[in-house]
Amino acid sequence: MIKSFVTLFVVSLLFTRLTFAQAGVSLTALPPEEAKEYAKPLATFLGSYFNSGGYYSANLPKEFQFKFSIIGSYIIIPKSQQTFTPNPGLSGYENLDETATITGSTGNVYLGPQGFISYPHGFDVASLPTGIYQAAGSYYGTELLLRFFPKIKVSDSETGFWGLGLKHSITQWINDPPFDISVQVLLNNFSFEYTGDNPKDYVKTDSKNIAVNAHLSKTFDQWFIVYGGVQYESSKIDMDYYFRDPNELYPLLADKVLSTSIDGSNHFRFTGGAAIKLSVLVLNVDLNVTSQFTITSGLSLQF
């Protein structure tokens, strides 16, 4: 099962190497409240990922313009998101030492009145590269951005992705502004569902990511662009999964499909970057200060 999950993710998220494969296996060991803490960095990661790369310029012409971009992001997961303090909600298992989150390293094992409770290991990753493609068309200073990957079924799972962005140039309403200003809204949704025969492997996730930003840019000599912006964003994963209870400590929850909702910790983002235009080709790099520091670079064709 793990292989097929990995294949699926590599295909569906292009260069993204983070997989739900082991996440699915690991999460089956945790009750919802603990699964939420364990997987929180994943929700934040998906937010950092999908809420990146929305712009490299605030300039939008009145004439029709089309862009196709390939965006690469390098996301750094801070140490503070590598561990969490477990609270299994069982008498005799209080004040526990920290254990790994999904991006951390070693899952801890705790001994209490009912024996061991074992927490899952993480992926042991401090940074992750990702990639995505997008197309955008604008007219009269308003741009529609689309990201899409059709729902596909590979082996025993199904995944799909879509993203939508709407951007409007404020500059056009201002007389002779010193720089360009735009506002943008981004919505991105990523879904994954296990569709195989083993009900004990069931995992379904729905990642919803929203961002609203204001950004500005200044173009020098028609080819060099400096840009920056502030963004409010949120990310959330709604997840259903089969809880196996391998520690046999939650008889009322065991062997059922449970639901939880995981909020990412990314809320504000400050972006600063630069781009160069070489005819129809645009190359850009920006730095994003947010819950997970992100470097984004893009290669775009702009007509």
Add this chain to the structure above:
Amino acid sequence: MKISSKYFFVVMITLVGFIYTGCDQFENVFLNLPINKEITATGNGPDIFERETICFTDYDSFNDNIDDVEAIKYVTSAFFTITATPGLQGTGIIATLYRGDGITPLFTFTMPSAVADDYKNKPLKLVLNQQQIDLLNNYLADYKTNNCFVAELRVANVTGVSGPPYSITGQFEMVVELKLKL
């Protein structure tokens, strides 16, 4: 702006591209597999003991990943009393883990207290020495063949407030780490 800065910028982007593609891929993941076995020893003494077989194949987490297991490593183990004849004690409460053949011991652990109730709701972590851990890990190194154990619970020179017969039900727990390939 000079043209050289344009090239500098292109080089920067190329470098970033290399960083992306140069990152380590996930090759292995690790999974903790908790194993537990209830053992009931009953008898008139002087020693009471019982053995139970434990196999990794009894556990879904192992079976589901059986084709991807690359290595198994011992993590920790514990014992606790579930029920016992009132006042049950002896000269020693002993947990022994054998290889699957039930003959060759991997470790023997004598509890510091020989009173069964001392381990009721208070599990004892079985702290093994390095030699015992190495022996276990050597056995686990050939996990395709060596995927079963025999666990024995013994109370030596048993006495109790009531009985004979005497009885103790205890739980042996062990956690092993599975290294899985992706």
